[in-house]
Amino acid sequence: MATSAAPVERCLTGTPWAVRLGRAATERPALEVYDAETLVDVVVRTSVAPEILRGARRGVSRGRPCAVAWGRLPADATLPVVVFTGGRWAGRTHRAEVIAVGGFCWLAVAYGRFTTVAVEHRGTPCGRLRIRSGRRS
DSSP, X not given: OOOOOOHHHHHHTTSSEEEEEEEOTTSOEEEEEEETTEEEEEEEXXXXXXXXXXXXXXXXXXXXXXXXXXXXXXXXXXXXXXXEEOSSSTTOEEEOOEXXXXXXXXXXXXXXXXXXXXXXXXXXXXXXXXXXXXXXX
């Protein structure tokens, strides 16, 4: 059955996370990130040194462990490479599918138990974060 949901909505279906596009007080586009209906981050479009990796959470989706990461697109608007690592098996890595959101942000979801996420752009490391536990819904 075909769906009309946007890619970001499809990748978040069944997870505890949600995103919403809006506007900041400065009228610049903004992405709101929610974890179990609690606002955890607001990413505002900026041209000044964007934080390519902004945040990451882990939780459970349909009884399966999963993780989400998000950030701003680089100045050239190409999608970064996002790799989730860790978990039950040492050295386990998963290169996630990355989805552009609103023309200025990106989002990636991975299923499994992960403890860190790393991002690179054009072969250059841009950030690494420990994945925080999500809120209980």
